[in-house]
Amino acid sequence: MTTTARTILIIEDEPDIARILSDYLSSQRFATAVAANGQEGLALLRSLRPDFVILDLTLPDIDGTELCRQLRAESDVPLLILSARSADTDKVLGLGFGADDYMTKPFSLTELLARVQAHFRRYERLAPPPQPADAEYVELGDLTLDKRAYRVTMAGREVPLSAKEFELLYHLASHRNQVFSKRQLLDAVWGYDAYGDENTVSVYIHRLRDKLERNSSQPAYLHTVWGVGYKLSYV
Numbered sequence: 001m002t003t004t005a006r007t008i009l010i011i012e013d014e015p016d017i018a019r020i021l022s023d024y025l026s027s028q029r030f031a032t033a034v035a036a037n038g039q040e041g042l043a044l045l046r047s048l049r050p051d052f053v054i055l056d057l058t059l060p061d062i063d064g065t066e067l068c069r070q071l072r073a074e075s076d077v078p079l080l081i082l083s084a085r086s087a088d089t090d091k092v093l094g095l096g097f098g099a100d101d102y103m104t105k106p107f108s109l110t111e112l113l114a115r116v117q118a119h120f121r122r123y124e125r126l127a128p129p130p131q132p133a134d135a136e137y138v139e140l141g142d143l144t145l146d147k148r149a150y151r152v153t154m155a156g157r158e159v160p161l162s163a164k165e166f167e168l169l170y171h172l173a174s175h176r177n178q179v180f181s182k183r184q185l186l187d188a189v190w191g192y193d194a195y196g197d198e199n200t201v202s203v204y205i206h207r208l209r210d211k212l213e214r215n216s217s218q219p220a221y222l223h224t225v226w227g228v229g230y231k232l233s234y235v
Helices: 015-027 038-048 064-074 088-096 109-126 163-174 182-190 199-212
Strands: 007-011 031-035 052-055 079-083 101-104 137-140 143-146 151-154 222-225 229-232
Touching: 007 015, 007 038, 015 031, 015 109, 031 038, 038 052, 038 064, 052 064, 052 109, 064 079, 064 088, 079 088, 079 109, 088 101, 088 199, 101 109, 109 182, 137 163, 143 163, 163 182, 163 199, 163 229, 182 199, 182 229, 199 222
Parallel strands: 007 031, 007 052, 052 079, 079 101
Antiparallel strands: 137 143, 143 151, 222 229
């Protein structure tokens, strides 16, 4: 019995880079599709429903950060930005608009593969079991997390979260009052200790606070322990 290869969508307007990525990932037994601009990338996302997206920020028809926002609005597919832009502001924007990872050009193909595989391992590990099982709930104040459904409610109102936002929140909620460093959260939630950018955690904590906290200056749930990291507790 054969299994269907995972599909990786490459949105890249430089033909040489797109070809190198496609050829290398194909040699690693992934199916690939290439889009040379943002509109083509959106169309392929909708028609192919890929398992992973690699996105360049510099595209001829739309800025990559805006495309990242549009992609994330339609899908929770793991998304890695691959860009020549190396400024911290670009990384913050990309991660803030929903990217799961960020690499700068020039890049290592082996590192890129390691990151792609790490994201797949993480999603597989957190995927619901194939057999029905009792839902796993975490409740804290008005906050309720349903791990099986990847669903969060606040005082009975559903809060829309991406898969990675849910995983970070669930990890903290499952270890309430325990302080985690950014590096520990990268390893636990993103699943790759060697390659992670700790700024990713800060961006996702900020996004969760925007969605969950009524007063960001005095958070009720997500607390910063200065010089150490973050914890979830209810005040």
